[in-house]
Amino acid sequence: MSDTDVDDSAETRVPARPPRGGGPFGGAGMPAEKSMNFGPSAKRLLGRLRPERAKLVLVTLLAVVSVTLSVIGPKILGDATNILFEGVVSKSLPAGVTQEQVVDGLRLSGDTERADMLSGMNLDPGSGIDFAALSRVLLLVLAIYVGAFLFGWIQALVLNTVVQRTMYRLREDVESKINRLPLKYFDKMQRGELLSRVTNDIDNISQTLQQTLSQVLVSLLTVIGVLLAMFSISPLLACIALITIPATVFITAVIAKRSQKKFVDQWAHTGQLNAQIEEMYSGHAIVKVFGRSREVGSKFRAKNEELYETSFGAQFISGIIMPSMMFVGNLVYVGIAVVGGLQVATGAISLGSVQAFIQYSRQFTQPLTQLGSMANLLQSGVASAERVFELFDAEEQSTDPAQPVTPPAGRGRLVFEDVSFSYSADKPLISNLHLVAEPGQTIAIVGPTGAGKTTLVNLIMRFYELDSGRITLDGVNIRDMTRRDLRARTGMVLQDTWLFGGTIRDNIAYGRPDATEAEILDAAKATYVDRFVHSLPNGYDTVLDDEASNVSAGEKQLLTIARAFLAKPSVLILDEATSSVDTRTELLVQKAMSTLRQDRTSFVIAHRLSTIRDADLILVMESGAIVEQGTHTELLASGGAYYSLYNSQFAQATAVDEA
Known part of the structure; x- marks a missing residue:
């Protein structure tokens, strides 16, 4: 199993720090926010909810x-x-007469307004309130409201299941997508920004769905149901209440249009701030050492101020919706109370109907207000x-072949055949490379920085795809x-x-979770990990x-x-693998590696040329091309690029010793 990889998630682990600059371990800045x-x-x-259709119907x-x-309750x-009201009025009327006689008597006396009001009631003069x-x-109202509560509670419970299952799948899809992204995507995306998208943004989506789905559904159903109930009581009062709808739509549209961009900016600044914080704390010691606190x-503070301003603007603008809707609702409430009172006085409607209508007006404006207030969410x-x-x-890496070829359990013969590669089309890096390992x-x-050394091993691991040519492992094209399978046959130790x-x-068994205790101990002893573990x-x-x-x-480094x-x-790839090890430990590790390299192909990227004197073949790279190859002795004798590199290091070491 690969040291770097157990599946395609290797791209998420290399490089180890937020990339800077171009190349395999560098990158551009954040992409512009659309x-x-x-x-x-x-x-x-909303399409993410499709797998939960049955539960959504429920x-x-x-x-x-x-x-x-x-x-139904208010009516x-x-x-x-x-x-209650008719009982109180009936109690005030003389017994032994009918309602019609009372109304006729009032009309004869000229009190037509009172006569009109009493004509719209159901009176039993002298009887009082019918408490039964x-x-x-x-009791019926109590049963109705208890039933409404229970059905609403069950609905909320089922909806919570729908939302959480949807977010579970979303997080799984994000994880799967990240594993399918090529390394170049992570070169261009700051780590903190990516983390913000897969944590903060997903949590915000979850809260939005949780708070709005139920409210939107219930609010819309409430508006429809209450509107029907109001028209059944008084079409005139219902028309007054309808003024709320165009006012709500207008206010919400105007305010939401202004807040839309603010929310986009808010979450963009959140991701940028997270990226900055992650970088600052991961390099906290370096910041202190160089006095850049x-x-x-x-x-x-500057980035935090930008986030504050955009967040404040988004919340302030969208927050105007709620009080605006409440103001409109209060105006409608006053209109209904005045007109309803006049209708009760004329006997066109009962007092109970007006009281129910006032409740309905609140029920009607409340969901509209909630819909408006949810616009910011x-x-x-x-x-x-x-x-x-x-x-x-984001563009994914190429898919694995439908019918992959598996090389024989192998020896690790690698062949580069006319390989060309570049990170960008206008800047060629490796051209027509031929190599047999x-x-x-x-x-x-070996070679100077930017020569293409790490790129070469990245191509072996298929972190990047070739522009042309091919690489074979034991006779099989790695594509x-x-x-x-490829990375299971490749071990990689990074600087x-x-x-x-x-x-x-x-950590030792990461590449082989099924390894036995004895195998783990043997590996630890062979690489001298066992020497320091017992002191822990x-x-x-x-x-x-x-x-x-x-x-x-x-x-x-010993653990890796x-x-x-x-x-x-x-195939074993060592990218400056012993750079963090002291000289004595390095000698021990070199001995362990000589055992590991038996019958296996090993690629060693090194800057300290003294560590690769015994290599079977040394490749000297410049600008993506192999300019020299041979053994240490042969390359020194040729007096070329390797000779210059070796002497420059020797001269530096001598200068340091003399100082």
């Missing part, structure tokens, strides 16, 4: 029942008001969704193999160590903390070498 396209993004977000049915019961409660009827109505703090959530969808839309050979790659939070035993508090069960700061840099040793790959 302007938000609300409609398509919202539709795409949610809708439960919401319909709950809203229906809630809408029946109005009947209770009528029973009142009790039945109140003030500059870093100033940069942080929707804008924020869809802005986050668009950032996540940009990740989904035989099993058991140790091939050292005809799955990446998992920048990568260890995860876990025990030392688990819990030996092999010692848990490495964040950044593995409880072991030294050299010990980290042990990991590669245990994997026993066909």
Whole structure:
């Protein structure tokens, strides 16, 4: 198993730091934020709910029942008001007469307004309040509201399941997408910005769906149900209430249009700030050493101020919606109260109906107000969704072949045939490279910075695809193999160590989780990890903390070498693998590596030329081309590029010694 890879997620682990500059371990700045396209993004977000269609139908049915019961409640409660009011009025009238006689008597006396009002009631002069009827109505109202609560609670429970399952799938899809992205994507994306998209933005989407789906559904159903109930009571009062709808649409559209861009900027600045914080804290020691705390703090405060201003603007503008809607609702409430009172006075409508209508007016304006207030949540959530969808839309690495070829259990013969590669079309890097690496050979790659040394091994691992030519492993084109199979046959030890939070035993066995305890111990002893492990508090069960700061840099490197040793790959790649190890330990590791390299192809990238004197073949690279190749002795004798590199290092070492 590869030291770097157990599946295609290797791209997520290399490089170890946020990239800078061009090349395989460098990158450009953040991509520019696109302007938000609300409609398509919202539709795409809702499309994520498609696998939960059955539960969404159930949610809708439960919401319909709950809203229906809630809408019926005020009308029946109005009947209770009528029973009370009519009972009080009946008690004030003389017994033994009928309602018609009372009304006729009032008209004859000229009190037509009171006569009109009493004509619209159901009176029994002298009887008083019918408490039995009142009790039945109140119990019915209680049962209705309890039923509305229970159906609403079940609906919320089912909806919560829908949202959480949807977010579970979204996170899985994001993880899967990241594993399918090529290394060049991570060269161009700051680590903190990517983390913000897969954490903050997804959490924001979750909250948006959780808070808006139920509210939108219930609010729309409530508006429809209440509107029907109001028209059944008084078309005139219902028309007054309808003024709320165009006012709501106008206010929401005007304000949402202004807040839309603010929310896009808010989440863009959030990602940039996270990237800056991640970089600042991961390099905290370097910041302190070079005395850049003030500059870093100033940069942080500037970016934090930008985030504050955009967040404040987004929340302030969208926050105007709620009070604006409440103002419109209060105006409508006053209009209904005045007109309804006049209708009661004329006997056109009962007092209980007006009381029910006033409740309905509140029920009508409240969901409209909620819909308006949710505009800011929707804008924020869809802005986050668009950032996540940009990740989904990123170009993926080429897929593995449908019928992959598996080389024989191998010896690790690598052949480069007319290989050409460049990171950008206008800047050629490697051109027409030919190279044969035989099993058991140790091939050292040297050259100045930017010569293409690391690029060469990245091509072997298929972190990047060739522009032309091909690379074969034991006679099989590596493009005809799955990446998992290729990397399972390749071990890689980088200059920048990568260890995860876990025990030392688990870190050694990372490339071979099924390794036995004896195999782990053998690898540890062969790479001299066993020498320092026993000085740790819990030996092999010692848990490495964040950044593995409880072991030294050299010990980290030994652990990564042990990991590669245990994997026993066909091809071994050492990219300055001993740079963090002291001289004495380096000699020991070199001995261990000589055992590991037997019958395996080894590529060693080295800057200290003294460490690769015994290599079977040394390749000297300049500007992506192999300008010299041969053994250490042959290259020194030729007096070429290698001779110049070697003498420059020797001269530097001599100058240091003399100083």
